Amino acid sequence: MKTHLNLFIAFFRSGILGFGGGPSAIPLVHKEVVTTFKWMNDDEFSDVLALGNTLPGPINTKMAGYIGYRVAGVTGMINAVLSSIVPSILMMIVLLTTLTTFKDQPWVAGMTKGVIPIVVVMMAVLTWDFLKKSNQGLGWKISISILLISYLLIELLHVHPGIIIAVLLSYALLKPTKKQEMVKGKEGAN
Template sequence: MAAGPSVMPLFRHEAVQTYKWMSHDDFGETLAIANTLPGPIATKMSAYLGYQQKGWLGAIWATLWHILPTSIAMILLFSVVDLISDSPVIAGMIGAVTPVIAVLLGQMAYDFGKKAVQGFGWLMGIGTFVLAFVLLQGLNIHPGFVIIAFIIYGLFHYRLVDKWRKRQQGESE
């Protein structure tokens, strides 16, 4: 179960709407960059938000207080689950939470797709989605390699777009 990505809507709500630490677009860009780095996304985002607010000490503090409560809770919960692991109630609770996580992940995927379409346009947005799907599912290429390939492509894409826009502005003057 991927709990890290499922809490990103909560992170977005707190950082963008409640505390107004960053804009909606800035959060999306930060999340996209954080997704390219290895490790748990929620931990990376908490470290970044802490760093943004209070520097290195803030990053350490935010990361510690993001990880510590969960670690303590996991130790306690695993002890309890071990005692009641044969209970049908527990199986039902796990089954009830799974659709909620799926919806939260779907919302995050929709936000990423929307941002891709805004940046690339419909044709390129759908094309990159299909390409990523084929690479990941059809050819079974490791996600890390696909991410690196898209980062490299993104670097060239935006440089080419900037050159094209400058050329268009030069011709229109």
């Protein structure tokens, strides 16, 4: 029961504080899942995020579904998905009924503009963390090369990010790990 309560708390918090949609919720989910409850490590979270980005639909609910299932099975999945969408439903009901009366007020526009820099900083921190992790596995040259090539493909050639992620995941699955290469080298030496 405590696991289900923790799942609800984790995804409710990330759902209610993730103003601006999926990208703003990702660092919050990361904090809850990796730092607070320690259900997975950074590498596993990166894999879940990459896989979630290749699938259609909101990223927060996809990640909630997978993580909830991994932590507590089917009931955990249902719990995590519901707890990640309930805040949005409640906020839409409250805000749409309340803000329609205040929509022309300058403080409403200011509130929206004030959140944008915070989301940018949160995404920059998460990106930096992922770059540091990729440096450990690939090295700076390959990591920066992948980053630049991906950026150019997305921005200049308008390639969908899901295609780039799918290609990189396929490459990662087919490429032998350092451990596999060491085992193969030892077998060849014997």
